[in-house]
Amino acid sequence: MDKTKIQATDSSRLAAVDALRGWALFAIVILHCLEHYNLFCIPDGLPVWLQKVDAAVFDGTFFILGGNAYATFSLLFGFSFFIQMRNARRRGCDFRARFAWRMLLLACFALLHSLFYNGDILLLYAFCGLFLIPASSCSNRTLVIISVLLMLQPVAWLKIIHASFNPDYVDTDSLFMPFAIAADKVGRNGDIVQTLWSNLHDGILYSNLWQIESGRISLTPALFITGMLLGRMNRFAISDSSKKFWLKSFFISLTAAIPLFCLKTYVPSMLENPTVITYYNVALARIFNVATTAILVSAFISLWFYSRDGYKLQRLLIPYGRMSLTNYITQSVIGVALFYNFGAGLYDKTGATMCIAIAIGIVSVQLAWSRRWLRSHRQGPLEYIWKKLTWLNLSTASAAGH
Numbered sequence: 001m002d003k004t005k006i007q008a009t010d011s012s013r014l015a016a017v018d019a020l021r022g023w024a025l026f027a028i029v030i031l032h033c034l035e036h037y038n039l040f041c042i043p044d045g046l047p048v049w050l051q052k053v054d055a056a057v058f059d060g061t062f063f064i065l066g067g068n069a070y071a072t073f074s075l076l077f078g079f080s081f082f083i084q085m086r087n088a089r090r091r092g093c094d095f096r097a098r099f100a101w102r103m104l105l106l107a108c109f110a111l112l113h114s115l116f117y118n119g120d121i122l123l124l125y126a127f128c129g130l131f132l133i134p135a136s137s138c139s140n141r142t143l144v145i146i147s148v149l150l151m152l153q154p155v156a157w158l159k160i161i162h163a164s165f166n167p168d169y170v171d172t173d174s175l176f177m178p179f180a181i182a183a184d185k186v187g188r189n190g191d192i193v194q195t196l197w198s199n200l201h202d203g204i205l206y207s208n209l210w211q212i213e214s215g216r217i218s219l220t221p222a223l224f225i226t227g228m229l230l231g232r233m234n235r236f237a238i239s240d241s242s243k244k245f246w247l248k249s250f251f252i253s254l255t256a257a258i259p260l261f262c263l264k265t266y267v268p269s270m271l272e273n274p275t276v277i278t279y280y281n282v283a284l285a286r287i288f289n290v291a292t293t294a295i296l297v298s299a300f301i302s303l304w305f306y307s308r309d310g311y312k313l314q315r316l317l318i319p320y321g322r323m324s325l326t327n328y329i330t331q332s333v334i335g336v337a338l339f340y341n342f343g344a345g346l347y348d349k350t351g352a353t354m355c356i357a358i359a360i361g362i363v364s365v366q367l368a369w370s371r372r373w374l375r376s377h378r379q380g381p382l383e384y385i386w387k388k389l390t391w392l393n394l395s396t397a398s399a400a401g402h
Contacts, residue, residue, distance in 0.1 A: 014083075015309075015310065015315070015318055016236050016301060016304045016310060017076055017079060017080075017236055017321070018317075018318045018319075018321035018322045019300075019304065019310055019314045019315060019317045019318045019321055020072065020076060020297065020300055020301065020321065021072075021073065021076050021321035021322075021324050022317030022318060022319070022320035022321030022322075022324070023072070023300060023314075023317050023321075024069045024070075024072035024073045024076070024321075025069075025073070025320060025321065025324055025327055025328060025331075026317065026320065026363050027065045027068070027069035027072075028069045028070065028073065028328070028331075029331050029335070029359045029362055029363050030061060030065065030069075030355075030356060030359040031061070031062070031065055031066065031069060032119065032331070032332070032335055032359075033335060033339075033355040033356070033358050033359040033362070034058055034061060034062070034352055034355045034356070034359075035119075036339045036346070036347040036350070036355070037117060037119065037187075037332070037335045037336050037339050037340070037347075038117075038118055038119050038180075038183070038184070038187070038206075039184060039187045039188060039339055039340065039347040040184075041347050041348045042054075042351070043348050043349055043350060043351055044348075046351055050351060050353070051351070053351075053352075053353055054351035054352040054353050055352070057352040057353050057356060058352035061352070061356070064292075066289075067285070067286075067288075067289035067292070067293070068289060068292050068293045068296050070121060070216075071219070071223055071289050071290070071293040072293055072296065072297055073121075073324075074125070074219075074220050074223035074224060074227070075223045075224075075226055075227040075230070075293070075297065076227055077125060077129070077223075077224055077227060078132065078223060078224035078225060078226060078227025078228040078229075078230075078231075079227035079228065079230055079231045079236065080227075081099065081129070081132045081136075081224065081227070081228055082227070082228045082230075082231030082232060083231060084099065085099075085136055086231070096133045096136070098390060098391070099129070099132070099133060100130060100133060101390065101392075102129075102386070102390045103125075103126045103127075103129045103130055104126070105386055105389050105390065106122055106125060106126040106129065106386070107122070107123055107126040107127075109122055109325065109329070109382065109386070110122035110123035110125075110126055111123075111200075112329065113328070113329045113332060114199055114200060114203055114204050114207070115196055115199055115200060116196070116199065116329075116332050116333045116336050117199065117203070117332035117333075117335070117336055118183045118187075118198075118199050118202070118203025118204070118206050118207055119207050119332075120203075120204070120207050120332075121207075121211070121216075122328075123204070123207075123208060124208060124211050124216060124217070124220055125220070128217070128220040128221045128224060129224065131221045131224070131225075132221075132224055132225070132228060135221075135224075135225055135228065136228070140229060140232060140233075143225050143228070143229055144229065146222075146225060147222045147223075147225040147226050147229070148222075150218045150219065150221055150222035150225075151218075151219060151222045151286070151287065151290050152283070152287065153215050153218055153219070153282060153283040153286050153287065154218070155215075155218060156215060156279040156280075156282045156283040156286075157279070157283060159171060159275065159279045160275075160276050160279045160280060160283070163273055163275035163276050163279070164273065164276060167273065169275060170274065170275055171275045171278065171279075172274060172275070172278050173213045173214075173278045173279065173282065174213070175209050175213060176205070176206050176207075176209035176210040176213060179202045179203075179205040179206035179209065180206045180210070182198065182202040182206075183198055183199070183202040183203045183206050186198035186202070187340050187341065187347070188340075188341055188347065188348075189341055190341060190342065191341075191342050192342040192343075194342075195336075195340060195341075195342050213282070214282060214285075214286075215282045215283065215285070215286040216286075218286070219286045219289070219290070233245075235301075236301065238305050238308065242305065243302070243305050246298045246301045246302045246305065247298070247302055249294055249297075249298040250294075250295060250298035250299055250302060252294075253291045253292075253294035253295045253298060254291075254295055256291045257288065257291040257292055257295060260284065260287060260288045260291055261288060263284055264281075264284040264285060264288050267280065267284075268280060268281055300314070316367070317367075319367065319370040319371045319374050320363070320366065320367050320370050322370070322374060322379070322380065322383075323370045323373065323374070323379070323380030323382075323383060324380075324383075325380065325382045325383050325386065326370075326380035326381055326382040326383060327366050327370065327380070329382065330366065331362055331363075331366060334362050334365075335362065338358065346358075
């Protein structure tokens with residue numbers, strides 16, 4: 001294959017990935033708005049019919065998207081790592097040390113994001129991303145085994161086994177709760193200074209303890225590894241084998257999701273031990289997320305391949321996905337300003353239907369801005385800063401080497 005064809009293939013593949021990333025970020029904004037950016041509240045005084053509509057919208061949206069937007073975002077993080085490693089190898093560079101530095105920079109972006117929003121995932125990404133460095137030297141077979149084991153939530157099952165043989169052992173998985181309560185109180189009543197300060201201590205602990213206890217600490221590296229594997233297998237590039245792969249993945253994951261949903265929904269009521277119930281819910285929720293994420297990702301990529309270069313609605317999301325870091329952080333700033341007490345204070349005035357409309361408004365503004373920005377720039381502003389800092393002093397080091 002000549003160089004021009006390789007570049008065309010990579011461009012097409014990255015367009016599909018950017019569109020999928022844009023869709024994941026769109027879904028994240030919808031979910032965050034429904035949650036009022038962690039100020040969970042059902043407004044009083046709404047008409048009965050609207051309350052019923054809101055309940056249906058809330059339940060339906062979380063059933064379809066809950067956990068899946070984050071999981072898709074994580075999957076593509078691992079794919080991006082593969083692309084960065086591959087491109088560095090083509091230039092004769094070892095990217096592993098640079099990637100570790102890049103994760104430290106991501107942790108700094110996480111602190112910036114946490115200043116505004118107490119539901120940050122970037123710090124978790126920065127930590128789990130380090131596991132990709134040793135994983136990049138493993139065979140595909142080894143990575144599949146590691147990924148599957150992590151997806152199955154081994155810590156949760158070990159706690160279930162321990163609690164089953166030790167009835168006095170109680171672990172209700174709620175270390176995050178005191179910090180959640182403190183952050184919630186400030187969000188509902190505090191001014192901007194109090195909110196920013198609360199986010200930097202209560203918010204960070206709330207967010208990251210919850211992610212550890214909810215099983216994301218295990219699922220995140222598993223999804224990173226899976227994304228890297230998909231890159232190695234060239235599954236985001238259109239080909240007959242890729243089409244078959246995604247179609248097969250869709251039907252397998254759809255078939256698996258049905259019994260997993262039943263196990264997740266009906267078994268907990270048959271259990272008595274509170275610790276067993278807690279960690280059974282953690283394990284089944286995360287495993288079910290894997291199946292539903294596979295359904296959505298497979299459907300999205302299959303549709304992209306079917307149209308050969310993406311449908312118009314899919315391609316519309318490409319600029320949004322290309323500026324994912326910038327848009328992820330700025331949507332939180334906008335959302336918190338809209339819902340929290342120091343801003344518009346909409347958390348107790350908006351039901352699910354109105355929140356969906358607000359989310360669409362936020363994404364529409366960000367998408368229009370992304371399209372305009374990318375007409376004259378190759379990357380979003382935060383993406384540009386991240387890249388520049390990633391390769392800090394590279395030219396100096398090269399000169400010294402000569």
